[in-house]
Every structure is written in C-alpha cells, then in structure tokens.
Amino acid sequence: MTELLYMIAAALSLGGLGLIAFLWALKSGQFDDLDGAANRILFDDEPPPPSSERR
Template sequence: METLLMLIPVALILGGLGLAGFLWSLRSGQFDDMDGAAQRILFDDDDDAPPPPGHRQE
C-alpha cells in the first residue's frame, strides 16, 4: 500500500512533465516545420539560432 502511495504520484508527475514538455514545444513552434527540421540537420552551420523569445513562427 505504501508503495502505491508513492508510485502513483510519481507516475502522474512524470507523465505530467512529459505532457507539459509537449505542450511547451508545440507552443514554441517546434512542430511547425517537420520537413525542414529533418533537412536542417544535414547542414552543420551554427547560424541555426532558435527563434527570438515571443516569436510565433508562421
């Protein structure tokens, strides 16, 4: 029983962290250009800076 009291909150918190992470990445535009992201990795330039804060990419 004690294990349950510990494991259930742990499972929920870990899952919730995953969910929060996904919602954050969605909001920050990381899912806007899946094709582009797959191609960018082939060009090892360092001018691949992330968008400025507050920017919503189209």
C-alpha cells in the same frame, strides 16, 4: 501499500511533467516545419562567393 501510492503519485507527476513539456514545445513552434530538415539534407549549400584577393 504505501509504496504503491508513492509510485502512482510519481507516475502521475512525471506524466504531467511530460505533458507540460510537450505543450511548451507545441507553443514555441518546435513542430512547425517537420519536412524542412528532411529536405534540407538533399540539397547542397550555396557555394561561397569567390574572394577578390589572390594569394
């Protein structure tokens, strides 16, 4: 029976830790731009400017 109480305490602790991590991610802006990375892969990067030095 005591093992069950330890398991319940551990599950509640881990759940609370996960909730705190999720709220921290929301507050720090991790979920602000969900479509940006998905759209960024579709477009090519700007080509670098040509260098003035010739080899």
